[in-house]
Amino acid sequence: MSQDMKSKVKDAIDRSMKWAETGWETTFGPRKTPVNSLKEAKELPDTFAFKIEAVSHWEKIREVGEECADYGKKALETLEKGDMKGTIDNVYCAQYLEKFYEKQSKTWKPVYEEMAKQAA
Structure with a gap:
């Protein structure tokens, strides 16, 4: 796997x-009040009826992002060991978790697709 892919x-x-x-x-x-980040959600006034929903939504995104990052770190570890299958499997898991937010996040799917293409 190339240095570019590691990057x-x-x-x-x-x-x-x-x-x-x-x-x-x-x-x-x-x-349709815009709340575009966890910080914005937490700064909403307590009188905003959907504050709890907004904070919960962004907290979940933070958790999923952290979990995806954990799989990414595992992918780097397996890459260092020369385990391409393990690397691709871990990136697959990250892109799978990302699926619900994929249209907005656009993070792991392109990495997985390129990695799978190179491995083929």
């Missing part, structure tokens, strides 16, 4: 760790 995995780890921080366009409630 892409490291970048994906960094990006997924910041999903809740950097966020993306998300709305809540019937008025």
Whole structure:
């Protein structure tokens, strides 16, 4: 596996760790109030009816991002050992967890697809 791919995995780890921080366009409630990050969700006034939902949503994204990053770190470990199957399997797990947020996060799927293509 190329140094370029190793760099892409490291970048994906960094990006997924910041999903809740950097966020993306998300709305809540019937008025479609934008709440685009965990920070924004936590700063909502307590009177905002959907604050709990918004905070919970972004907390979940943070957790999934951290879990994806953990699989990315495992992928780097297996890559260092020369275990390509293990590397691809770990990146697959990261992109699988990302699926629900894939349209917004765009992090692990491209890495997995490129890695699988190179391995074929």
